[in-house]
Amino acid sequence: MPGLHIQGGIPLNGEIAASGAKNAALPLLAACIMLKGTSILTNVPHLMDVFTMIKMLNSLGVRAELHKGNRVIINNTKKVRHIAPYDLVTAMRASFFVAGPLVARTGFAKVPLPGGCSIGSRPIDIHLKGFERLGVEHRIEHGFVEMKAKSLKGAVVHMDFPSVGATENVMMAASLAVGTTVIENAAREPEITDLGNFLNKAGAQITGHGTAVITIHGVPELTGTEHAVVSDRIEAGSLLLAGAITGGEVTVTNTVPEHSAPLLEKLREAGFQISVGPTWMKVDACSQFNGVDIETLPFPGFPTDMQAQMMALLTLANGTSIIKESIFENRFMHAHELMRMGAKIKLDNRHAIITGVPKLTAAEVKMTDLRAGAALILAALAAQGTTDIHGLKHLRRGYDDLPGKLRSLGARITE
Ligand code: EPZ
Numbered sequence: 001m002p003g004l005h006i007q008g009g010i011p012l013n014g015e016i017a018a019s020g021a022k023n024a025a026l027p028l029l030a031a032c033i034m035l036k037g038t039s040i041l042t043n044v045p046h047l048m049d050v051f052t053m054i055k056m057l058n059s060l061g062v063r064a065e066l067h068k069g070n071r072v073i074i075n076n077t078k079k080v081r082h083i084a085p086y087d088l089v090t091a092m093r094a095s096f097f098v099a100g101p102l103v104a105r106t107g108f109a110k111v112p113l114p115g116g117c118s119i120g121s122r123p124i125d126i127h128l129k130g131f132e133r134l135g136v137e138h139r140i141e142h143g144f145v146e147m148k149a150k151s152l153k154g155a156v157v158h159m160d161f162p163s164v165g166a167t168e169n170v171m172m173a174a175s176l177a178v179g180t181t182v183i184e185n186a187a188r189e190p191e192i193t194d195l196g197n198f199l200n201k202a203g204a205q206i207t208g209h210g211t212a213v214i215t216i217h218g219v220p221e222l223t224g225t226e227h228a229v230v231s232d233r234i235e236a237g238s239l240l241l242a243g244a245i246t247g248g249e250v251t252v253t254n255t256v257p258e259h260s261a262p263l264l265e266k267l268r269e270a271g272f273q274i275s276v277g278p279t280w281m282k283v284d285a286c287s288q289f290n291g292v293d294i295e296t297l298p299f300p301g302f303p304t305d306m307q308a309q310m311m312a313l314l315t316l317a318n319g320t321s322i323i324k325e326s327i328f329e330n331r332f333m334h335a336h337e338l339m340r341m342g343a344k345i346k347l348d349n350r351h352a353i354i355t356g357v358p359k360l361t362a363a364e365v366k367m368t369d370l371r372a373g374a375a376l377i378l379a380a381l382a383a384q385g386t387t388d389i390h391g392l393k394h395l396r397r398g399y400d401d402l403p404g405k406l407r408s409l410g411a412r413i414t415e
Helices: 022-034 048-059 086-091 093-106 125-133 164-175 190-201 233-246 257-270 304-314 333-340 370-382 392-398 402-407
Strands: 003-007 014-017 035-042 063-067 071-076 108-112 137-141 144-148 156-158 180-184 205-207 213-217 226-228 250-253 274-276 281-283 294-296 320-325 344-348 351-355 364-366 386-390 412-414
Touching (some): 003 370, 003 392, 022 048, 022 071, 022 190, 022 233, 048 063, 048 071, 048 086, 048 093, 086 093, 086 108, 093 108, 093 125, 093 144, 093 164, 125 137, 125 156, 125 164, 164 180, 164 213, 190 205, 233 250, 233 257, 233 281, 233 304, 257 281, 257 304, 294 304, 304 370, 370 386, 370 392, 402 412
Parallel strands (some): 156 180, 294 320, 364 386
Antiparallel strands (some): 003 386, 035 071, 108 144, 137 144, 180 213, 205 213, 250 281, 274 281, 320 351, 344 351
């Protein structure tokens, strides 16, 4: 199984540009199902999940092609099929983002139930409840969700939980509904703001995206447009932590620092010197830092996608830290691997209590999910000795050449 070989103990220094956000590119690509004509997405990250979504669009009859320079050109001129292929949906549960656009565009959608994954059961009840409010009839059989709607009607959709995917799916479907939809208790992540901006460029009439109340006045048609994918705040945060954990000075460019505000706040609280500019953020070299307490929450709270990476850092803090994972029910698998490197962590249901240790030591470890992979790489960069990390496929799914970016900061990583 391909793996990474990382020599630890080398402070990382320098400047690195973040790529476009995976979690923005995926819904943006799905939204193109509803846009007539040609769309161009730029700043698209090169990673497996994006390639899977491009395959998905082509399998539905929407021509999508990846061009050099991180551009994807989408031609949506032919009739669209409404059945999403099983193998692609199970390869990536985010494929469920095609459900809203499909039912809005064709009146039908037949999408395999997305599987759970290692971090949780990942239900879609909030998505389905939202669709129901818009007039979609749905049933689940043979592992597929079948949806049909003669026409979508605007409605008030109250989300039991501010689900990112459900907010995006309902916002997309509502864009082509007849009448006005108000999504209450909507998720506020920057990727949702980016999707709303894209849809408005295509002719949608959306306001409030990025706040807890999104209003969508349905329009009869959306047309292709051009859009740059927003910068990846999770990749940017992971790169910044690579500097922090190795005691180096790292500047991440091509970012929106305010999207990383919760992380920067916690790093300052731990004692790091953080500076930001309009599109960059920097951590100064610092050898001693303190433990901090963290609870993962919907944006603008601390992001669950940074929880594993932050845990890796806090294993080396002075003092104790408590992390509460309030979003997913099983997102501490990386703790067991970190303990094999000498970390002192106690797990108690949704809480992890981390007692800082003076050093980590290299070990043979494996990635269990995407962000756990980034956490193990961070730990390996700081550990004494050379660490072997297995499970590279998780990394390739969600990061655009993270090892290459770290090598450009001085990391000794071979694949
Ligand atoms: C998105 O997943 C991201 N994925 C996740 O990133 C991220 O961790 C998550 O949002 C939270 O920020 C993409 O954008 C492709 P949710 P999503 O719906 O939309 C429960 C990564 O590493 N829930 O906000 O699936 C759910 O079980 C990935 O890049 C329901 O109960 O997240 C979870 O506990 C991992 N019913 C919580 O809400 C539903 O219908 C948050 O899920 C939907 C969700």
